[in-house]
Amino acid sequence: AASGTLAQIIPPSLVLIIMADQLGRSVGDMYKGAMIPGLVLSAIYAGYVFLITIVKPDAAPALPKEARTLGSGVASLLLVIVAAAGVFYAASLWIKSIHPDMDADNNAVWSASIAILFSYVLALVNQKLKLGMLSHLASQVVIVLVPPLALIFLVLGTIFVGIATPTEGGAMGALGALILAISKRKLNLTLLKQAMDTTAKLSSFVVFILLGARVFSLTFYGVNGHTWVEHMLTSLPGGQVGFLLVVNLFVFVLAFFLDFFELAFIIIPLLGPAAEKLGIDLIWFGIILGVNMQTSFMHPPFGFALFYLRSVAPKSEYIDRVTNKLMAPITTGQIYMGAIPFVVIQVIMVGLVILIPSMVMVYKSGGVHLDQKQMEQQLKEIAPPAGDDAPPPLKF
Template sequence: MEFIASNYAPIMFAGLVVFLLLGFPVAFSLGACGLLFGFIGIELGVFPSSILAWLPQRLLGILANDTLLAVPFFTLMGLVMERSGMAEDLIETVGQVFGPIRGGLALAAVFVGALLAATTGVVAASVISMGLISLPIMLRYGYDRRLASGAIAASGSLAQIIPPSLVLILMADQLNRSVGDMYKGAMMPALMLVGCYVAWVLFLAIFKPERVPALPPEARTYREANGSSGYPSLMVLLGLSTVVSLLLASQMAQLHTWWSGQPVQDVPLDEKIVTALCGGTFVAFVIASVNRLLGLGLLSQLAERVTFVLIPPLLLIFLVLGTIFLGIATPTEGGAMGAMAAIVLGVLRRRLDMALFKQALAASTRLTSFVMFILIGATTFSMVFQAADGPLWVEHLLSALPGGQMGFLIVVNVLVFFLAFFLDYFELSFIVVPLLAPVAESMGIDLIWFGVLLAMNMQTSFMHPPFGFALFFLRSVAPDKPYVDRVTRQVVEPVTTMQIYRGAIPFLFIQLFMVGMLVAFPGLVTGRLDKPVEVDLEAAGAQMLDALGTGGYGDGGSANDPFSQGYGDGAGGANDLFSPSINDPFSQSADTGAGQADNGAAADSGSGDLLLPGLQQPQPEAGAEQPRPVQAEQPQAAPSDEDAAADAVRRAMGG
């Protein structure tokens, strides 16, 4: 019994592993393990019987968690956008823009994946949509099956790291950090990951052009009547939008000054970026709308198509993320605005009916219920695990690793990488992260950096063969037998499972490269965060003691000390803003201090009386000689240098 009591935490953790290996659902495994070991611990006397008394309040606290309230809102926003056909329009339009260049369809898949990640945030929806629309087009025009599969799966999994990612919300909740800071920290690594995907596709386009052919001219649908491509007007519209954005960014300080009526010198970079992007895209949308309504014919079909398809989701992204980054809205409020805006866009486009809306609501409810059940089980487990000193056991286990912070980060990332073979990101967030966070914080690791690092690592769980969920989603929609293409009328060979796995490997290495970059350069995450105000308590205490010692509590106040006081034997400094001065109409003499009389101030030595409102001493007539204050005689001590300086100043001023 003594052995069990002294090793209760590791035994409890091993019990959880057994439950999971037996195939029980994670939520029920966590809850059952927590309750079982809780009752056993009470019987063995490991902890008191009141250990489970606070469980109901803890569970009710989960339902009232403002951070987790953002999960259903962002999920609903993404599902409404996906159900309203936005993914199909984006894939078709961006494919037409980039199709004429080598690798253009793969680049379109990457960019559409990033846009869908920033609007839908649902990996399954992104991968399935692109698998149904982009993959047949890539196969039709001779793309390498491995590259096509890998690009679609990797681009769809970007929803794990690009804000407003659900993973980042869960990380912020488990690490007790701001969701807005987590989003800010993840933005730069996410953009770098997209850039790495683009670089890989361009590398293949240069050195392996046969694997990524360009879209043939007959496949370009948005051509003008005269046969032109329509790119010039698109470039002009993009240039105008860019000029407006740059002008807004450069004039933000003047706009703030005009709006507030007070001079403003510096404007935060986040505010400049969000305002500039919103202004530029809005101007482009207005130009395209006026051109269509008035029939001016200034823009090509391609330019109009790009404007009306791309700008609404872009404005939605700026609305949601911009308000969160600027602190205008909380993540929960931003998610609610995003969900409402997605519904409005779907209705305006006449692509969202009541049946599709009900499907989106049902899917959001299922996902939210799934998250809540896991969190309830994790709360039950963690409460008993903490009572058994489990976090202390984990801290001793991991803090003893060689290499300090770097050794800890390497071991943790390897552990999370392999655990992601079997657990999804919800389970990792609720089981593993609460155990690792206290150790990371005790080692001085920034938890925003730690959370983004783990989120980037968890993203690889969608790409490892043969366990990656993104690979499963793609396998479910990829052709598994030969079929006749509806356009070319040629037989297209199927995509095998091994081709999907092999296509994922290069993108998996890119993701691991980004994990290594974040470990080596934490500034990629923390560089854009607001720096906390650091207060040196020892220095502040020393300054306070120094002020007390020289401010008149026994000694004279400094002549240039704005906070010195003339109490006891000391005199207030001549430049003292807060001490009795020669021009102070309400100055007072305290004890034997030399408060100066002017305009009716108390001049009696040691009186210390302040005049009450309405009780003023009689004022002498104009031209009469001013009475001088009477100072009580007292034993004089040897004046200090500061006292001598103060007396000299008073004599010079005629005091």
Template sequence: RLSMSLLKQALNTTTKLSCFVVFILIGSTIFSLVFQGVDGPRWVEHLLTGMPGGQLGFLILVNVLIFFLAFFLDFFELSFIVVPLLAPVAHKLGIDLIWFGVLLAVNMQTSFMHPPFGFALFYLRSVAPNKEYTDKVTKERIAPVTTMQIYWGAVPFVVIQIIMVGLIIAFPGIVSSGLDKEVAVDLDKIGAQMQANMPGETPAAPEVPAPDAGAPAAPGAAEPAPAAPAAEDDPMKAMLDSMNKDEPKK
């Protein structure tokens, strides 16, 4: 049950984690500034653009590097430290940055399942039983779940992520198929629809030129209809006036 002590504990833990993330962001920003100050990005660019294989060689090297770095760094550090170094090189090689970002995101998802620092492994370890217990429904003895079982259970999911990385590289259209489609927008049609949906406004009636006072009316021509009374400007005021008129009758 929720209590003040439990709430304080949750706030304390959340504050600590938030501070960790902020300090990681500050450290990565300082590292990036220092690295740029010593022309580090230019060195990385010359190193990666001079590799054999062109775009394919660059993508294979980058994904292997991200995969092994994910064993020790989570996605946050990879996003703020490694990706800013790789994005300019990918842009220079003619790689679509949106597609490249999705590719790296799929690869960095494996950081949640890598031992020994995978967050998903920690979450499962915190809820999985570490001691033998009796099931309340079946009344059977349930064996504990060991840490090695959790590690081996994450292997198929890591393999699935690696297969997805290969599919995105082999078939870029999985990500970028709809990026080049132009969306036709008719601004005149949108403006007319907005005017029609605006409350309290009615389309103006076409103006009819008034006949001259001295000109005789054409035979058979109908007399102009009397102008309709103007609507109340304030509907709320009209309703209040009507209610005030009805009160003496009651």
């Protein structure tokens, strides 16, 4: 359940797209800034699970011997990974030689695409011609993983490279998903109807939230409520640190009762101007709030990840198919108690992003970044022509 919430902070994330829109920032920059915090949070999750296996082995028992089927296939899989890494390095050097002006992010995206394509072709040739170069495990892992990775590239890679906007990237992702479903012969009218029905419900849900948020905003702005909120937040003691502490505590409490859509469309527009006035980088601010709002999926009473886990967790005693042992059911209370450490980890991660902003600021490395205030000043200097006068020259 906790690992599922990583989708809210690791690209391609819908939360980050909405956050970028509400804060008036680039989705690509938001994605770049979220990469390191997302990977660090994943590593902390893995470290916590590893620690639990040492301190309390019964909480995460090892697989029984009869269920351990990896065998020697792991070595072959590692060789494929090493070969793909070599292709990635060689491709990056080749791309840099023919396009020396390409920035590091675009180079990495294209190099990774070449490395993934190499692995997929190698696995397919090995499987079709029965060459025996790869183990069954390595072949299956590559063949199963590469299509979803290609789908991610259609959405995320095209946004990073600048080929597509978030809307266009989402459309290409949907088209890619349809092609994958057709190629695997898993697409039928029933599944298509279910997908369209779910999409319509989610879209209606978001549209009505937008309508409600707009009505609230017009009313609130009509009585100058936004000015009062901005003045209150910018007057908090402690400057930027005090503002971040109060805002994150406020968002954390609201996340107990509101979904991230409500928080993003109602609360973020009120917080953004105050953060910008205090000199806070809005990409950094958005990532902090994104990590914070992850907790809304993990704590009661509206933790959706916990509800999903409850729907698949056994509610009564059952016989384990591998060991043939009688297993006890999992209660809702156990699920809630098990989620507490991961909520604490998410809160710790919020603190780390605040204390180490350089994790996010890597989005500024490479490329050309335009300053909004500088652009506004340049536009003001361009006076409109009067009568038959020639337009003034542009000043840059």
